[in-house]
Amino acid sequence: MLNCYIQANLGSYLREGTDVISVVTRWEGSPQAIHAVEAGSRAARSQHMEWGAANPRLMRPVTGTGGLEVALYVCDFDSMEAYGRFWDQVSASDWFVQLQKDVATAHPQLRMADQLIMYDAIAD
Helix, strand or coil, X not given: CXXXXXXXXXHHHCCCCCCCEEEEEEEEECHHHHHHHHHHHHHHXXXXXXXXXXXXXXXXXXXXXXXXXXXXXXXXXXXXXXXXXXXXXXXXXXXXXXXXXXXXXXXXXXXXXXXXXXXXXXXX
């Protein structure tokens, strides 16, 4: 599903040897809500790795926009195809259903503001 979309729309941007990608989810909310994102991210880390994510981490800004009200959840994947397989598992899981409920309950103190799929454009 998502894998086909990714390959059709983004795969042409990748050069041979540059297919390692990072996916960044930006969370915004009150400091208390972001603390809950920290706890949830810690709990989800092993499941995300089991589904194929590498190096899941929750990054917190030291400088820049947002401060205590921003968290960036970052995962790496060996390829766009690997990310597609990961997302297919996430979207079919009870974990994802519960995440959606939790985020809806926490709104407006918490929101998933953005999700970026990135590749290294200068990788050799």
